[in-house]
Amino acid sequence: xxxxxxxxxxxxxxxxxxxxxxxxxxxxxxxxxxxxxxxxxxxxxxxxxxxxxxxxxxxxxxxxxxxxxxxxxxxxxxxxxxxxxxxxxxxxxxxxxxxxxxxxxxxxxxxxxxxxxxxxxxxxxxxxxxxxxxxxxxxxxxxxxxxxxxxxxxxxxxxxxxxxxxxxxxxxxxxxxxxxxxxxxxxxxxxxxxxxxxxxxxxxxxxxxxxxxxxxxxxxxxxxxxxxxxxxxxxxxxxxxxxxxxxxxxxxxxxxxxxxxxxxxxx
Amino acid sequence: xxxxxxxxxxxxxxxxxxxxxxxxxxxxxxxxxxxxxxxxxxxxxxxxxxxxxxxxxxxxxxxxxxxxxxxxxxxxxxxxxxxxxxxxxxxxxxxxxxxxxxxxxxxxxxxxxxxxxxxxxxxxxxxxxxxxxxxxxxxxxxxxxxxxxxxxxxxxxxxxxxxxxxxxxxxxxxxxxxxxxxxxxxxxxxxxxxxxxxxxxxxxxxxxxxxxxxxxxxxxxxxxxxxxxxxxxxxxxxxxxxxxxxxxxxxxxxxxxxxxxxxxxxxxxxxxxxxxxxxxxxxxxxxxxxxxxxxxxxxxxxxxxxxxxxxxxxxxxxxxxxxxxxxxxxxxxx
Amino acid sequence: xxxxxxxxxxxxxxxxxxxxxxxxxxxxxxxxxxxxxxxxxxxxxxxxxxxxxxxxxxxxxxxxxxxxxxxxxxxxxxxxxxxxxxxxxxxxxxxxxxxxxxxxxxxxxxxxxxxxxxxxxxxxxxxxxxxxxxxxxxxxxxxxxxxxxxxxxxxxxxxxxxxxxxxxxxxxxxxxxxxxxxxxxxxxxxxxxxxxxxxxxxxxxxxxxxxxxxxxxxxxxxxxxxxxxxxxxxxxxxxxxxxxxxxxxxxxxx
Numbered sequence: 001x002x003x004x005x006x007x008x009x010x011x012x013x014x015x016x017x018x019x020x021x022x023x024x025x026x027x028x029x030x031x032x033x034x035x036x037x038x039x040x041x042x043x044x045x046x047x048x049x050x051x052x053x054x055x056x057x058x059x060x061x062x063x064x065x066x067x068x069x070x071x072x073x074x075x076x077x078x079x080x081x082x083x084x085x086x087x088x089x090x091x092x093x094x095x096x097x098x099x100x101x102x103x104x105x106x107x108x109x110x111x112x113x114x115x116x117x118x119x120x121x122x123x124x125x126x127x128x129x130x131x132x133x134x135x136x137x138x139x140x141x142x143x144x145x146x147x148x149x150x151x152x153x154x155x156x157x158x159x160x161x162x163x164x165x166x167x168x169x170x171x172x173x174x175x176x177x178x179x180x181x182x183x184x185x186x187x188x189x190x191x192x193x194x195x196x197x198x199x200x201x202x203x204x205x206x207x208x209x210x211x212x213x214x215x216x217x218x219x220x221x222x223x224x225x226x227x228x229x230x231x232x233x234x235x236x237x238x239x240x241x242x243x244x245x246x247x248x249x250x251x252x253x254x255x256x257x258x259x260x261x262x263x264x265x266x267x
Numbered sequence: 268x269x270x271x272x273x274x275x276x277x278x279x280x281x282x283x284x285x286x287x288x289x290x291x292x293x294x295x296x297x298x299x300x301x302x303x304x305x306x307x308x309x310x311x312x313x314x315x316x317x318x319x320x321x322x323x324x325x326x327x328x329x330x331x332x333x334x335x336x337x338x339x340x341x342x343x344x345x346x347x348x349x350x351x352x353x354x355x356x357x358x359x360x361x362x363x364x365x366x367x368x369x370x371x372x373x374x375x376x377x378x379x380x381x382x383x384x385x386x387x388x389x390x391x392x393x394x395x396x397x398x399x400x401x402x403x404x405x406x407x408x409x410x411x412x413x414x415x416x417x418x419x420x421x422x423x424x425x426x427x428x429x430x431x432x433x434x435x436x437x438x439x440x441x442x443x444x445x446x447x448x449x450x451x452x453x454x455x456x457x458x459x460x461x462x463x464x465x466x467x468x469x470x471x472x473x474x475x476x477x478x479x480x481x482x483x484x485x486x487x488x489x490x491x492x493x494x495x496x497x498x499x500x501x502x503x504x505x506x507x508x509x510x511x512x513x514x515x516x517x518x519x520x521x522x523x524x525x526x527x528x529x530x531x532x533x534x535x536x537x538x539x540x541x542x543x544x545x546x547x548x549x550x551x552x553x554x555x556x557x558x559x560x561x562x563x564x565x566x567x568x569x570x571x572x573x574x575x576x577x578x579x580x581x582x583x584x585x586x587x588x589x590x591x592x593x594x595x596x597x598x599x600x601x
Numbered sequence: 602x603x604x605x606x607x608x609x610x611x612x613x614x615x616x617x618x619x620x621x622x623x624x625x626x627x628x629x630x631x632x633x634x635x636x637x638x639x640x641x642x643x644x645x646x647x648x649x650x651x652x653x654x655x656x657x658x659x660x661x662x663x664x665x666x667x668x669x670x671x672x673x674x675x676x677x678x679x680x681x682x683x684x685x686x687x688x689x690x691x692x693x694x695x696x697x698x699x700x701x702x703x704x705x706x707x708x709x710x711x712x713x714x715x716x717x718x719x720x721x722x723x724x725x726x727x728x729x730x731x732x733x734x735x736x737x738x739x740x741x742x743x744x745x746x747x748x749x750x751x752x753x754x755x756x757x758x759x760x761x762x763x764x765x766x767x768x769x770x771x772x773x774x775x776x777x778x779x780x781x782x783x784x785x786x787x788x789x790x791x792x793x794x795x796x797x798x799x800x801x802x803x804x805x806x807x808x809x810x811x812x813x814x815x816x817x818x819x820x821x822x823x824x825x826x827x828x829x830x831x832x833x834x835x836x837x838x839x840x841x842x843x844x845x846x847x848x849x850x851x852x853x854x855x
Binding site: 025026029030033050051107109110113116117118119120121122123124125127128129203204207208211212218219222223226231234235237238239241242245246 | 616619620623624627644699700701703704706707710711712713714715716717718719721722723791794797798801802805806813816817820821823825828832835836839840843
């Protein structure tokens with residue numbers, strides 16, 4: 001991985017020292033905190049049935065890996081599918097709204113408004129409508145993903161310079177060609193920014209539905225662990241949830257790099 | 268000048284004395300966290316409170332509803348309340364994990380918990396559960412009981428689908444055939460459904476070997492040691508209430524409805540729940556009296572837990588519960 | 602100046618009006634759909650149904666709404682208040698940016714809602730777990746916006762103020778803070794709605810009161826019109842609180 005070829009959206013210090021330091025310092029801080037935690041528990045005799053020690057819950061990753069993996073993939077699968085569905089519908093709807101200009105202004109305001117309205121609170125409804133299983137999780141998460149992608153895609157489609165349309169039309173491009181070669185790539189940065197916002201909310205959305213009713217998934221595992229007073233498993237599950245969030249963030253960022261290779265040439 | 272000073276000194280001392288006396292006579296505040304939402308299964312406490320038994324012994328009791336025995340047990344262990352009303356096996360397993368709790372009374376000794384299901388689902392024995400979907404509420408006592416029952420019948424857990432849903436959804440999910448059975452008890456499932464006109468049946472855990480001390484009062488060791496007299500008074504008042512539940516069931520339900528007006532069920536249904544689902548279980552198996560489980564019951568509890576709940580007793584049975592807070596004369600069983 | 606102000610305000614009013622019209626249209630379509638398709642009210646209640654319910658079941662809804670709102674406000678303040686000085690600290694100190702900031706970013710990755718069962722065990726069923734979770738959720742976005750707010754100051758303004766002999770404190774109060782405020786407030790508006798969401802969701806998991814509990818219970822009992830009524834009230838509270846923040850912004854930054 002040559003320095004400078006990986007564009008992740010964050011300015012990277014190209015010098016080796018800078019890169020190492022940037023990674024090492026926060027990791028050290030994290031390790032220091034974990035160590036302090038462990039020592040504090042031992043010293044102050046904090047009961048580990050109430051507050052598990054880092055050594056305990058980190059060990060669970062080794063001993064309970066299959067279970068953690070099973071539930072993490074259950075939750076993760078839902079997110080991937082939800083992104084696909086929510087993203088596709090969002091982009092498509094954005095395209096339609098922007099193309100049929102009459103809908104645009106009022107609809108846009110309404111959609112932005114709806115984006116702000118709390119949506120995760122409808123989780124019990126989804127469970128009542130779709131029962132317990134993958135469906136309510138998928139429906140809720142797709143719903144949550146849909147909004148930021150819709151709003152940002154609309155911004156993306158609208159941001160295209162009008163003159164480019166004259167150009168493409170004068171060259172005889174069909175609407176599909178216009179879409180694939182002009183509109184979609186131009187809107188892509190915005191679509192991705194919408195997706196990145198969605199990753200933040202998607203993990204939470206799935207967990208919330210799992211809390212309300214589920215038979216597998218990290219939210220299910222967390223509740224089960226609390227129910228059996230297995231605090232170290234619970235912490236391990238919470239940590240796994242964060243790792244899942246990080247993973248998806250990384251995934252979207254890598255996808256961005258793959259689909260928009262021109263970014264790495266930007267200064 | 269001296270006279271004025273004398274006056275203020277006397278006034279001051281007098282006021283302090285009065286305040287001190289008033290303080291000494293003010294009721295002791297206590298918080299009891301229940302295992303779940305208010306229902307006939309906790310009637311003893313509501314009746315005792317309604318009839319002023321707590322006030323009689325100088326206790327100002329606040330009752331807080333819970334959301335599963337497990338959470339209540341943990342909250343009690345964390346010191347967030349004074350005493351918790353929780354399922355026995357859950358407290359025992361928690362004590363074995365190191366929680367500094369002690370069981371001080373056993374108001375409901377018999378295991379009234381069950382799987383509720385529509386009669387048409389035709390579940391007659393644990394084997395019939397293979398391939399079925401069962402709803403449990405997170406943190407509820409029924410989870411380890413269900414698992415123990417499956418273990419005793421040699422059914423691997425993977426063959427049964429267990430779903431975590433909030434208690435309030437169990438009845439509607441059963442009616443809509445979204446689940447085959449709900450792990451609860453007659454009070455939360457079958458009696459209510461019968462009231463709605465459904466044909467329901469129960470599979471009682473105790474019929475399939477899961478005999479254990481069901482509901483107990485537990486408190487933290489340090490709180491007990493700090494004020495043993497307070498806990499003795501509390502237990503005495505509570506057991507009076509539980510005794511009266513057996514003889515004055517109507518009053519018990521009236522107390523419940525009075526203190527929790529938002530409960531939707533009508534008096535008759537609640538009464539049935541109490542009469543059928545709770546009262547018969549207060550004293551079981553040669554119990555010496557209300558609130559004290561027989562030795563046999565305790566041993567059966569530990570036995571079930573060890574054999575079928577994967578329980579490794581690191582704490583001796585005798586150290587998990589104590590009789591020292593029970594009143595000298597236990598109210599009689601009926 | 603007045604003309605511009607009036608124009609800005611009228612365009613804002615226009616926007617609110619637009620949204621209101623479209624929203625009313627949405628409700629009308631919804632109402633029509635439910636009526637014509639004879640949709641059972643166990644699946645989707647009509648707006649007329651649940652809006653009326655807000656009034657008829659007000660005695661159940663309002664106490665819960667009040668309790669939830671209290672927790673939201675306390676949680677918001679608990680998270681916002683430390684976010685400001687910490688944001689300023691990080692914006693001003695490169696060392697903090699290298700150590701503290703990445704650490705906070707990492708902590709922020711933990712979905713706060715996943716902490717609720719844990720906090721329940723530690724702190725019981727009262728308001729504390731919800732306040733903590735709301736504070737945690739609100740903290741990071743406000744801090745990030747504070748940082749960007751402080752970092753966005755045009756250096757020339759700082760030169761000017763220094764050349765006029767302003768002390769560090771004066772610079773902070775009269776120049777940097779007002780410049781950062783718009784960013785901070787925009788962060789706060791979003792954070793406020795997030796706070797409402799997280800408190801209600803926390804109430805799903807571990808509470809016996811509050812709007813979240815009401816929504817959960819109503820839905821489980823198939824009383825969907827009550828459930829939607831409560832949801833509507835919840836969304837409304839979120840928007841009103843956010844609007845209040847905006848109002849405070851307008852008052853403090855003339």
